[in-house]
Amino acid sequence: MSPASSSTAEVVLRCEGLGKVYRSGFFRIPYVGLEDLSLDVRRGEIFGFIGPNGAGKTTTIKCLMGLQAATSGKAELLGKDHRDPESKRGVGFLPERPYFYEHLTAREFLHFYGSLFGLPKAVRAARIDELLARVQLERFADVPLRAYSKGMLQRAGVAQALINDPELLVLDEPMSGLDPMGRLLIRDLIFEERRRGRTVFFSSHILADVELICDRVAILVGGRLRGLGTVRELVGDRIKHVDIATRVTAAETELPGEVIRRDGDAVILRVGPDDTDRAIDRLRASGAAILSVTPAREHLESVLLDEVQRAAPINQKRLGVLA
Amino acid sequence: MQLWAIAANTYRENIRDRVLYSIVFFAVLVLCASLVMEEITIGDQDKVVRSVALGAIRAFGSVMSIFLGIGLVYKEIEKKTVYTIVSKPIARWVFIVGKYLGLMGVILTMIALMAGLYITLMLTQQGPPALSVYESWWMLTVELGLLTAWAILFSSYSAPITAASFSIAVFVIGHLADDIWRFGLQAESEQVRQIAGILYWFLPNLSVFNVHDLAVHHLPIPFTQLVHATGYGLGYTAVVLSLAVWVFSGRDFK
Numbered sequence A: 001m002s003p004a005s006s007s008t009a010e011v012v013l014r015c016e017g018l019g020k021v022y023r024s025g026f027f028r029i030p031y032v033g034l035e036d037l038s039l040d041v042r043r044g045e046i047f048g049f050i051g052p053n054g055a056g057k058t059t060t061i062k063c064l065m066g067l068q069a070a071t072s073g074k075a076e077l078l079g080k081d082h083r084d085p086e087s088k089r090g091v092g093f094l095p096e097r098p099y100f101y102e103h104l105t106a107r108e109f110l111h112f113y114g115s116l117f118g119l120p121k122a123v124r125a126a127r128i129d130e131l132l133a134r135v136q137l138e139r140f141a142d143v144p145l146r147a148y149s150k151g152m153l154q155r156a157g158v159a160q161a162l163i164n165d166p167e168l169l170v171l172d173e174p175m176s177g178l179d180p181m182g183r184l185l186i187r188d189l190i191f192e193e194r195r196r197g198r199t200v201f202f203s204s205h206i207l208a209d210v211e212l213i214c215d216r217v218a219i220l221v222g223g224r225l226r227g228l229g230t231v232r233e234l235v236g237d238r239i240k241h242v243d244i245a246t247r248v249t250a251a252e253t254e255l256p257g258e259v260i261r262r263d264g265d266a267v268i269l270r271v272g273p274d275d276t277d278r279a280i281d282r283l284r285a286s287g288a289a290i291l292s293v294t295p296a297r298e299h300l301e302s303v304l305l306d307e308v309q310r311a312a313p314i315n316q317k318r319l320g321v322l323a
Numbered sequence B: 001m002q003l004w005a006i007a008a009n010t011y012r013e014n015i016r017d018r019v020l021y022s023i024v025f026f027a028v029l030v031l032c033a034s035l036v037m038e039e040i041t042i043g044d045q046d047k048v049v050r051s052v053a054l055g056a057i058r059a060f061g062s063v064m065s066i067f068l069g070i071g072l073v074y075k076e077i078e079k080k081t082v083y084t085i086v087s088k089p090i091a092r093w094v095f096i097v098g099k100y101l102g103l104m105g106v107i108l109t110m111i112a113l114m115a116g117l118y119i120t121l122m123l124t125q126q127g128p129p130a131l132s133v134y135e136s137w138w139m140l141t142v143e144l145g146l147l148t149a150w151a152i153l154f155s156s157y158s159a160p161i162t163a164a165s166f167s168i169a170v171f172v173i174g175h176l177a178d179d180i181w182r183f184g185l186q187a188e189s190e191q192v193r194q195i196a197g198i199l200y201w202f203l204p205n206l207s208v209f210n211v212h213d214l215a216v217h218h219l220p221i222p223f224t225q226l227v228h229a230t231g232y233g234l235g236y237t238a239v240v241l242s243l244a245v246w247v248f249s250g251r252d253f254k
């Protein structure tokens, strides 16, 4: 298992009571973007950060990276106060919907960012070739970013996040705007970074990916932390329902479950986990053939939807909570 | 190294910008047109040509300072390129000063280009320029350094249109500073005198850099004036840049 499974592993990203109150408009009306967020990300973890639109994921990341000043709480990156520019030395960051200098080619752009970390030219050149290959942009290395498509920019963004060979990667929606191959590429890249002992903290709306690759997940709803743990801890082992594929005889009229698909005599029935045995017995008694039995586990998606529902009343208080 | 990287990128960005070329194109056009005047003016032709050509260099330099300066920081925030810079191990002052130095590099390149053209024209038409012409370019550089610092200050908290208005206001008031002072001292009302006094001390006095007439007439510029104006310009620039750093450091990026 990854070192993350031991809770004694070093903390590389820590938030303590982090909060952000936005004040906008002429009357400076307060709006809580993030409230009292405390969490630890440990070395070697892949940590997912999920929540509906407007939950405060980007707000958290911007505060961490020093793009916005948190209005309360504190945070540490690699053991240093996040407001200290030096805390960013070992961090790679990909912003949401990244924009870069359009007048530069991908290679020039990566050279520029590498020099911001003080990397010598030879080191940069070697690393840039390697990174461009990793995000599959070698063919476009000398094309100005102006001419890049959305997904290509996203890949260039991932490459710049890796230019300093960071110990901690902070990615805001790294899979957005990517084609299925691109998503797979990012997934592999995240795995690869973990294999090398790196830590990855990323936000995403693609829950299937989060479920697949994250060691731990935090759920943010309405600016508040609503869940934190491994996917298994959050989702549980609970079986939601069982889908039985069967071939029924023509005589069959009453089926022991909800028909979710019917194609001639091929039927898929959905039954509760405790009704499975009974349903199969009845089907077989009536002469139907059982083709497959598939249990469906809970997914992160339903956990998230539940949390959103439960948070609804809290969410309404978010506006003007300080008034 | 970081300072240099940011300055170099700013330089490259502006040099690759087409807007710059239209400014250069017009500058070259005006400089060449001043030659034609040699043919059509009567009286002290040489001086008229020198006045128009040197005036053109000053005018294009100021336009460049203001119009490249006002977008310098704002554009980075608007295009979100600042996100990936500020999140690197870089102090915010490095960003502002780096951008400033990069743009000054561009402005210096342009002044050098126009000066080169001027010298070539003079050598073919009138003979070599006097020392005071070169000194006037140094004064222009210091003046544009100050003007650019103001433009960056405005650029770090407001949109280009507002920043342009403020910068132009600074430019105009700066050139009228001596007049404001003189006019203010003669005013009847005590309040007007006080306001004139405050304006005089807070706003830049760009007239100290104005040695246009001396340069045109090839008259020597007093050494004390050069030293005084240079010290004033550099000191004032440092103050305005510090203000820009302070404003930029307190900013949230949306």
Ligand SMILES: Nc1ncnc2c1ncn2[C@@H]1O[C@H](COP(=O)(O)OP(=O)(O)OP(=O)(O)O)[C@@H](O)[C@H]1O
Residues within 6 Å of the ligand: A022, A023, A024, A031, A032, A033, A051, A052, A053, A054, A055, A056, A057, A058, A059, A060, A096, B254
């Ligand atoms: N600059 C700002 N001024 C005022 N409110 C803001 C500002 N930035 C964000 N907000 C508000 O804070 C809340 C959280 O926004 P945030 O961008 O963090 O959401 P998110 O979780 O990243 O959402 P998404 O999934 O859409 O990216 C939103 O309701 C948003 O309207």
Ligand SMILES: [Mg+2]
Residues within 6 Å of the ligand: A057, A058, A059, A096, A172
């Ligand atoms: Mg977001």
